[in-house]
Amino acid sequence: MPYPLLRRALFTLEPERAHDVALAGLDRAGPxxxxxxxxxxxxxxxxxxxxxxxxNPVGLAAGLDKNADHVDALGALGFGFIEVGTVTPRPQDGNPHPRLFRLPRHEALINRLGFNNRGVDHLVQRLEGRRYRGIVGVNIGKNRDTPLEHALDDYRHGLERVHAVADYITVNVSSPNTPGLRSLQSGDALTELLAGLDKTRRSLDAAAGRRVPLLVKIAPDLDNEGIDALATAATTHDIDGLIATNTTASRDRVAGAPHAEEEGGLSGAPLLQPSTAVLARLAARVDARTALVGVGGVVDAAGATAKFLAGARLIQIYTGLIYRGPSLIRDAVRAAQRTG
Structure with missing residues (x-):
């Protein structure tokens, strides 16, 4: 079935239900x-x-397969890498329903899922049994009820548990759907978090005999001062890469649209310009050792091209996949070839 027809059918369902149906369909189809x-x-x-x-440099962003339940099927679509999560130490239900909203005219979504997941032990078990041999990153977060002053404990636990099954690990401090989480992107909180995780990662790497890259995913809503400070902190604490960006709290580009006033993070086409601006500023402020991953607003080849031209070595898609289908992966890879 052509994807536009399949999307029309899926869009008759409530968004979270459509998400589950689509993933179950991929599993049934098989790799x-x-x-x-x-x-x-x-x-x-x-x-x-x-x-x-x-x-190839086109990956799946975290959030679509939070529990690593569908890695084999998703990996068969042609992604260069898959990022699973966000996963927390303990299972949690996330925020109350409804918590996912479509803005079709803008090719956008608003979500306030709130790190709903089955917990890190489930995710590790699933990754231990995967058949997909490609690159898999794991995105880690903190439980909602963990006080911010103990956030490092949650992130350290996640890092320790997934180190053996991850090709790289992403520290999510930028979701707008966990109260106070974005405060970990700056100041003493960021310094303490990155220093602690770098120390733990070095110990784990030494024991395992391999380096597992550590990345930080940041918000598109940082001001220039905040972006610059984060770039400096990443270099200071030997962070391997930065993922720019997570969803935005801004509604400037969707004002007046149905559901635009729902709380949560906005993703999709309206995010392209602000997230790419953050990416470009980071590219001017980190050295070649820090890899940049561009995500946010890629719904076509032009969006992918914009990310690569702004300095991304890798890009990720999620909302664009929902609106455009798996052919977007091919289109984005071709854009990479043209810009490379």
Whole structure:
């Protein structure tokens, strides 16, 4: 079935229900069929970043497969890498329903899911049993009821648990849906968090005999001073990469649209310009050792091109996949080839 027809059918369902139905459909189709339909059509465009070799620079952003339940099917679509999570130490339900909203005219979503997941032990078990041999990153967060002054304990626990099953690990301090979380992006809180995680990561790496890259995912709503400070902190604490960006709290680009006033983070096409501006500023302020991952607003080849031109070594998609379908992966990889 052509994706526009499938999307029309899925969009008759409540958004979170459609999400579950789509993932279940991918699982039923299976990696072999999905590879023939989509993955085999994605050209190879190898890139070396984060000390890893990627078959192409287009990945799946965290949030779509929070529990690593669908890695085999998603990996068959042709992604260069898959990022799962955000996962927390303990399972949590997230925020009350409804908590996911479509803005179709803007090719956007608003979510206030709130790190709903089955907990890190479940995710580790799923990754231990995966058949997909490609690159998998794990995005870690803190439980909602963990006080901010103890956030490092949650992140350290996540880091310790996923280190053996992750190719890289992302520290999520930028979701707008966990109260106070974004305060960890700056000041003493950021310094304490990054210093503590860097120390733990070094110990784990030494024991395992391999370096697992550590990345930080940041918000698009930081001012220039905040972006610059975060870039400096990342370099100081040997962070391997920065993911720019998470969803935005701003509604400037969707004002007046149905659901625009819902609380939560806005993703999709309206995020392209502000997230790419953050990416470009970071590119001017970090050295070559810090890999930049561009995410936010990529719904077509032009959006992918903008990310690469702004300094991204890798990019990720999520909302664009929902609106455009798996062919977006191929289009984005071709954009990478043209800009490379």
């Amino acid at each position: 072999t069929l999905l590879g023939r339909l989509y993955g085999d059509r994605v050209p190879r465009a190898p890139v070396h970043a984060l000390g890893l070799d990627f078959p």
